[in-house]
Structure formats: C-alpha cells, structure tokens
Amino acid sequence: HSLPSSSSSPTPPPPPPPPHHLTTSPPQVFIIAMGTDSAPGMFSSPTMVIELFVAAIVADIHWIFGKIRPYASILFMVVAAVALSFVSLYVEGPHQETMLQSYEKIALAGWWIGLGVLSSVGLGTGLHTFLLFLGPFIAQVTMAATECNSLDFDLYGVDRFVCASEGGSAIPTTLSIASLVAFEAFCWGAGTAIGELPPYFIARQARLSGMKLAELEEEQDTSTITGRLTEFVETYLGSYLTEKGTLQKAALICIFASVPNPLFDLAGLTCGHLLVPFLTFFIPTLIGKAVNKVGLQVFAIITVFHKANLLLVIDAIETYFPFFEEGALLSKFDGIRTTFHRMPGEAHAPKKANALSMVWDLLLAVMISYFLYSIIISKMKEQWSIRYGKKAQGKATKEE
DSSP: OOOOOTTSOOOOOOOOOOOOOTTSOHHHHHHHHTTOOOOOOTTTOHHHHHHHHHHHHHHHHHHHHHHHGGGHHHHHHHHHHHHHHHHHTTSOSTHHHHHHHHHHHHHHHHHHHHHHHHHHOSTTOOOOHIIIIIHHHHHHHHHHHHHHTSSOSBSSSTTBTOOOSSOOSSOOOHHHHHHHTHHHHHHHHHHHHHHTHHHHHHHHHHHHTTOOOHHHHSOOOTTSHHHHHHHHIIIIIHHHHHHSOHHHHHHHHHHHHHSOOTTHHHHHHHHHHTTOOHHHHHHHHHHIIIIIIHHHHHHHHHHHHSHHHHHHHHHHHHHHOTTSOTTHHHHHHHHHHHHTTSOTTOOOOOOOOOHHHHHHHHHHHHHHHHHHHHHHHHHHHHHHHHHHOHHHHHHHHHHO
C-alpha cells in the first residue's frame, strides 16, 4: 500500500460537542454548579441573574414532570382521594368534626415540617426557623404554663395562651411542658432531616454518573478553625464509613445529627459519595435531629424561659448591662404576663412600637431576604454552569 502524499488536505477537526439544554437533570446541574466560580453577580448583572434563575426553575419543573409521569395513574388516584375527602367536609354527618380535626392536624404538621426543611435546606444557607418560629413558640408555651400554673390553655387560635379561670396550684414540670410542644418540635426536627437529603442525593448521583463534587475535591484552608474541622470531617468520616459496618455507620451519623453541627451538609455529601444506603443515612439522621437534637433545644428553651429562671436572667441583664434602663425588661415581661390573663375572645392589645421590636423585625426581614437571595444565586449558578461551565465540564470528563 502506498503512503498518502504530504500534499493531501489535513483531516478536518471533529465538530464541537452540542450545547447543554434545559432538560439536564437538576442533581447533575447542581453538581456542576458547585464548581462554578465565574458566574455573574446579582448587583453587577441583575438581568442575566434573573434570566438564568427563571431558566433553572423551568428546568426543574420539566425534570419533576418527567419523574412523575410514569406514576401518573397513582398520582391521579391520590389527588382524587384528597378531593373527595375535601368534599366530605361539606356533607353533614358525624364524620365532619373528625375530618376537620384531622385536616387541622395535617396542616399543622405540614407547617412545622416545612419550616424545618427551610431551616436545613441549601447547603448552609437555610432560614433559621428555630430562632424565628419554634423557639419563640416554645418560650410562649413555657411562660404561659408557668404563669397559669396549668397546661389548660389553647396553643392556637384567638384564645391561645389564655389561662383558665381557675389556675392550678403548682407550676407544671419541665417534662410536662415539653410534652405539650412535642408534636411541633418533632415535626420541625423531621423537616430538618428531610432538608438534609438533597446533599446526599446530589453526591450519590455524582458518584453513580462518574462525576466529582467540587465540595469534596477542593483543598481546605487548614489555617482556620473551619478549615481544620472540614478536613477532619472529610478524612475521619470518609475512612470510618468505608471501613465499618451498618450499625457503626448509623451510630456515627446519628451522633453527627444530634448536635448543632454546621458541617452536617458535608457529612451528607460524604455519605452520598460513598453510596451509604438511604435508610442507613436517613433513619439515624431523623432520630438525631427530630429526637435528640430538638429535644436538647426544647429543654434549653424551657429552662431559660421558666418563670423563676427568667426573672433571674432579667435581673442579671439589667445588672451587668447598664445600657438597659432599669426596670425596662421587667415591665416588658409584666406586659407579656397580662396577656395570659385576658378574657376568652378578647384580642391581643395592639403592640407599641419600641426599639427592640423594630430590631427584631429588621433582623427577620434581613434573614428572609438573604435566604431568598441565596436561593436565586444557587439556581442561577446551576443554569450558568449548563451554558458556560466549561471548567466544570472538563473536570467531569477528566474523572471519566
């Protein structure tokens, strides 16, 4: 055979790979987005950020519909059953009261579970709903119980936290107060456990598809406390989960979930990356967060806001912090106590504007705004990585 002459035309280069589309599944999108470091900012390019955010939401909706399409018949039966149960509320009969109570309980559980999910979802950028909702709720229950010397009061509605006409003779115990808020606390804790699932599934999807997570590949700055803790979690947790059996894995995950731990997102990523079985990850997480961790938080709030302890705290604050006007906190506390003794059906007295309430409202607005901002930026980076994430694509290709 003769060799080709040197004057022959060179072989044309292969065509470029086709661009990514909106149909990329959200788990893979999120994996790529973690490595994105050149995405536009909200203040430098707001129009592009909003455009990419909307495109990411459209992609998520398309992905969700694609996932539930095979189960359309089951979904239709569930929706039909729920619709019939709603209709039954308007049909007179002995079942109405039971159905109404059931719906109220389900709605209440959904509210607290949703708040728990908002608290833990977002890889560290969640909304701190314990400080904003559950903590104040437990504090109000504790103050009402210790003021009324009874647990005989409503937790919701117009007459919430109104003492009965005849109070009890003894202050309720800490355990009895905790049992009064156990349902709300457990639902909130279960929501925080559910909110930890996205990092787990993201890392699991990455491992199964042959991709690497930038969160697990980045070099940590060990000169800081956070960097040293992160390196310890990555090294120790990864080696332990690789070597130990199911019970040891579950015990370690439960311990991690039982304490206030900002690095638990990294633990979820590690468990997913090492393909720890779902139940081995979720059940210990649920026990740790919905029983152990929230139990400690409940008892801490009850202890601080118990009537006798709260008076000591107020006295200590006014003694050691001179910028508080003497008697101001005590008068505020006395004003709250009077609300527990109002007549049934009587509305709360209008709140007077003061510096403390204004600071609280401002803090609430800032926290909610930052939470929404973090969601927009996160979704925007997902879509940015689909269109322009060549660096992340190269990393995934190299791993393959």
